[in-house]
Amino acid sequence: MWYLLLLLPLVAASEDTCNPDKMTVYRMVLHTYWTRDKFPKHYPDWRPPAQWSRVYGVSHSRQYVLFRLGRRVPVPIKQFAESGRTDALSSGPGTMDVFGAPAITQGAGRTEAEFFVDGNHSRVSVMARMVPSPDWFIGVDSFDLCVDGNWLDSITIEVDPLDAGTDNGFTFTAPNWPTAPQGVAYRITSKYPSHPAGSFFYPHLRRLPPIATFQFIKLREYELSEVFHRDSDERKYDVLNLDKLNHNSIDMPDGNRALNIAEEVEREEAPRIYADGSLTTPDSAYSYYTLTNNTVSTEEPRSANELPTATTAADRSALRSMARRYRARRRRPRPDSADPAQRRKRKRARLLDCRVSEWGEWSPCKNDGSCVGSALRTRRIIRRARPGGSACPPTAQSRWCATDCSHDDWRNNLT
Structure with missing residues (x-):
């Protein structure tokens, strides 16, 4: 009986995992609600006015962490939260698709991007910097789009301002005042930090109004393998x-x-x-x-x-x-x-029937500049079908595959 108990967690984990042979495309939509009506205290009207940086996002496995509340953020996230720099941001082990969305040039607005996930990389992390701010940003940490073995059709997540823990400023336009030693990332609330000069300090409110929402919408699913006929197979072979x-x-x-x-x-x-x-x-x-x-x-x-x-x-x-x-x-x-x-x-x-060889080896994964590519394998026709015989089956097969996301193309879209 004891070995059955050991297998139960493995069975439960497999049932909670989405099919790794399917790749799913999601659209991320960011809506921001940073307005004077909702956040009147210290609302920035100029030098610069309220706005948002470009969005940085990544789909990944459970092993990867972009940021984590209660922990110190790494140097690339510190630079992004304080100044919007993206040159140090890069993918790492466990990442699948790195994506970006255009900046929102005012406090209230909308931006969107699309990204890929699969059964082995079902989580998404995303963040955008508040401008101006000391080190404040909004984001979602390792949200799993696969629930009970199924991909979510649509989900909307309300978010509050987050502090990277790297600057001691309390107002949007506070001068650079590094935190030494560096603190941990935390969520800003209507009562914390409890400093009367804080731009988000509204002690009479139970909680702050949502300053933004991240919406994830499933667009389509792809099978990992796609079988197709080559163009040459469509040609007619007239014997006489x-x-x-x-x-x-x-x-x-x-x-x-x-x-x-x-x-x-x-x-x-x-x-x-x-x-x-x-x-x-x-x-x-x-x-x-x-x-x-x-x-x-x-x-x-x-x-x-x-x-x-x-x-x-x-x-x-x-x-x-x-x-x-x-x-x-x-x-x-x-x-x-x-x-x-x-x-x-x-x-x-x-x-009379067509005869084909066994499948060859998969080709290396090729892409067009994104993190998602395709691999190909083929088989040859040994004998073509005679009149009255069965037609030849497909002679080529492709499948989706994840490639190295460490290229710099996506970085150019974030600057």
């Missing part, structure tokens, strides 16, 4: 442009040569012509045919559909008659087969 011929017909104008489209037919199925002019088949149940003309070649045909060339009209007539009778015999079930229908099905699968 003669409407009334099939793969068992004799091409009389071409020296009595049959259509050679069944190159994979086994040699034992081919009829054999002996020195005395007799034509037989390997199956003992098949009757044999005799050609009395000695001018017929004794060379063994290369396949069942390629017969020796005749030189006279009598030879050609005999070959036509032989071919018709041989074709009729081939359609008859073999007496040694317990199930003629199964035998015909096996022969059809062997001779």
